[in-house]
Amino acid sequence: MTILLIAEHAGGTLKKSAHELSSAARALDAGATIHALALGAGATSVATELAAWGAQAVRVGEEGFEPYAPLCWTCAVVDVANAVKADVILFGAGALSRDIAGRVAMRLGGTLASDCMALSADGKGIKIVRPTHAGRVTTTGAFSGPGPLVATLRANAFAVLKPAQPGAGNVANLNAPTDTADLRAIVTATVQSTGTRPELSEASIVISGGRSLGSAENFKLIYDLCDVLGAAPGASRAAVDAGYAPHAMQVGQTGRTVNPALYIACGISGAIQHLAGMRTSKTIVAINKDPNAAIFNVADLAVVGDLFQILPALTEEFRKALK
Amino acid sequence: MKIAVCLKPVPSTTADLRPAADGKSLQLSGVEMLVNPYDDYAFEAALKLREALPGSSILAVSAGGDDTAKCVLHAIALGADAAIQVKAPGISARGAAFAIAAALKDFAPDLVLCGRQAIDDDQWEFPGALGELLNIPHVTAVQSLNVDVDGKKLTGKRRFNRDEQTIEATLPAVVSCDKGLNDPRSPTLKGRLDAKKKTATIKTPADLGLDPAALISTIRIETIAPPPQKSPGRIITLPPTDAAREVVRWLCDEAKVV
Numbered sequence: 120m121t122i123l124l125i126a127e128h129a130g131g132t133l134k135k136s137a138h139e140l141s142s143a144a145r146a147l148d149a150g151a152t153i154h155a156l157a158l159g160a161g162a163t164s165v166a167t168e169l170a171a172w173g174a175q176a177v178r179v180g181e182e183g184f185e186p187y188a189p190l191c192w193t194c195a196v197v198d199v200a201n202a203v204k205a206d207v208i209l210f211g212a213g214a215l216s217r218d219i220a221g222r223v224a225m226r227l228g229g230t231l232a233s234d235c236m237a238l239s240a241d242g243k244g245i246k247i248v249r250p251t252h253a254g255r256v257t258t259t260g261a262f263s264g265p266g267p268l269v270a271t272l273r274a275n276a277f278a279v280l281k282p283a284q285p286g287a288g289n290v291a292n293l294n295a296p297t298d299t300a301d302l303r304a305i306v307t308a309t310v311q312s313t314g315t316r317p318e319l320s321e322a323s324i325v326i327s328g329g330r331s332l333g334s335a336e337n338f339k340l341i342y343d344l345c346d347v348l349g350a351a352p353g354a355s356r357a358a359v360d361a362g363y364a365p366h367a368m369q370v371g372q373t374g375r376t377v378n379p380a381l382y383i384a385c386g387i388s389g390a391i392q393h394l395a396g397m398r399t400s401k402t403i404v405a406i407n408k409d410p411n412a413a414i415f416n417v418a419d420l421a422v423v424g425d426l427f428q429i430l431p432a433l434t435e436e437f438r439k440a441l442k
Numbered sequence: 443m444k445i446a447v448c449l450k451p452v453p454s455t456t457a458d459l460r461p462a463a464d465g466k467s468l469q470l471s472g473v474e475m476l477v478n479p480y481d482d483y484a485f486e487a488a489l490k491l492r493e494a495l496p497g498s499s500i501l502a503v504s505a506g507g508d509d510t511a512k513c514v515l516h517a518i519a520l521g522a523d524a525a526i527q528v529k530a531p532g533i534s535a536r537g538a539a540f541a542i543a544a545a546l547k548d549f550a551p552d553l554v555l556c557g558r559q560a561i562d563d564d565q566w567e568f569p570g571a572l573g574e575l576l577n578i579p580h581v582t583a584v585q586s587l588n589v590d591v592d593g594k595k596l597t598g599k600r601r602f603n604r605d606e607q608t609i610e611a612t613l614p615a616v617v618s619c620d621k622g623l624n625d626p627r628s629p630t631l632k633g634r635l636d637a638k639k640k641t642a643t644i645k646t647p648a649d650l651g652l653d654p655a656a657l658i659s660t661i662r663i664e665t666i667a668p669p670p671q672k673s674p675g676r677i678i679t680l681p682p683t684d685a686a687r688e689v690v691r692w693l694c695d696e697a698k699v700v
């Protein structure tokens with residue numbers, strides 16, 4: 120199989136998702152020829168790392184790929200996929216794939232599978248496991264064409280394993296498309312988040328607060344624990360609707376879907392819409408004063424008690440343990 | 443301005459979803475179907491634009507099974523000037539893009555609005571796929587939208603991973619809408635009564651020159667199942683400091699996730 124990885128980076132620092140794409144590609148086909156594409160300012164500096172992660176060839180495009188223009192990036196992905204005759208194109212599930220993967224798949228005459236949790240090949244085709252209905256059901260499907268498969272992979276769902284041998288990593292520069300039609304949509308301003316906390320959908324640890332926190336000020340209890348653990352803060356819809364936390368932090372059916380190694384739910388009752396956004400988390404700890412809270416049904420560790428006392432104690436204990 | 447709004451029927455967010463007897467589909471009889479919540483933001487955006495730009499018209503379009511009737515009725519009750527229902531059961535998001543692109547051909551919209559994702563298949567596929575078929579730009583997941591009709595362009599704001607982006611696009615364009623864009627209104631009683639007098643135009647894939655088989659997903663479903671159920675977890679009822687110590691010990695030493 121020929122597999123093209125769309126490697127995302129932040130100004131020249133490769134994102135963890137690129138390691139997951141490489142690992143998923145080699146798990147799908149140990150003998151796969153792996154190509155990688157990195158676009159945007161700083162792309163050139165991730166080429167060596169992509170080779171170490173098994174890429175036989177790396178295409179990088181910097182000039183003309185900023186500011187971000189969805190059609191310009193679509194064109195680059197499609198051109199490279201066609202040039203290498205990719206059977207599978209892998210994106211990390213996130214803002215980029217949600218912006219252009221549908222268009223890429225349509226232009227390639229292929230098929231899109233979003234938020235995949237597992238991919239495997241059985242000789243006849245590719246087996247795809249993905250959650251639908253916001254995680255209320257899991258669907259297993261089989262794909263054998265026509266056209267390539269464009270798959271977006273849910274963060275933290277694929278075991279990361281560095282290859283024994285690096286790829287050749289031949290680097291080629293990619294020129295930006297010159298058709299002005301590809302600039303019909305273009306980013307004109309970007310306000311970067313100044314925070315140092317990890318991105319919610321990529322974080323290994325997510326700590327969310329519910330309406331029981333009672334106020335925006337009290338969310339400091341969540342933020343303090345996040346900063347000790349290097350975690351991303353989240354919130355339930357009830358807490359967001361009450362104005363305690365911004366919508367960007369909302370975990371659940373009408374917010375973000377997270378899949379961390381550890382999810383800590385604080386004062387969250389566990390409405391089905393919230394469970395949809397976090398139930399695939401590997402380990403779930405829930406803190407709630409109501410012993411019958413629905414969140415406890417999915418929790419590995421259910422702590423019954425007052426979060427206003429437990430959260431500060433937890434922050435203190437982690438601070439000591441991680442010193 | 444000619445505005446098209448795409449709507450999809452989805453199972454209620456609180457419905458108890460179970461696999462059907464074949465294990466390859468969902469048991470949907472008796473499950474309440476709603477208009478996809480994100481499509482409500484799209485329709486509200488259309489209503490606001492029509493209010494701001496007199497002479498504008500709104501065409502609602504929904505493609506899929508019989509429940510699409512619910513979407514077009516909802517849109518008519520909210521004030522759609524016209525509605526098209528494409529009867530094509532079992533189609534995929536990609537198939538819906540083909541069906542709706544064909545259904546919009548005569549209307550030639552300046553702006554096509556839809557939700558950022560359908561909360562049933564969660565593919566996030568439709569806006570880009572439709573933009574590609576109509577050969578117009580697409581802008582996804584906006585939380586604010588301004589349309590400059592004379593300048594033939596639009597400006598949207600959205601979150602893109604951790605950043606906040608401002609994005610401009612020329613018209614015509616496809617725009618998908620996120621929560622936070624507006625506060626969708628509900629149909630009034632008068633709207634509901636009026637809706638009974640109006641009808642949607644009903645089309646089949648054949649009417650649109652499409653092969654129904656080409657609208658079905660190319661991923662063949664083998665199983666559809668509830669997510670794995672967890673065995674009950676451990677319950678801790680200790681004084682706060684002891685509880686915190688036990689949580690830290692368990693996470694570091696037993697679960698080994700910290």
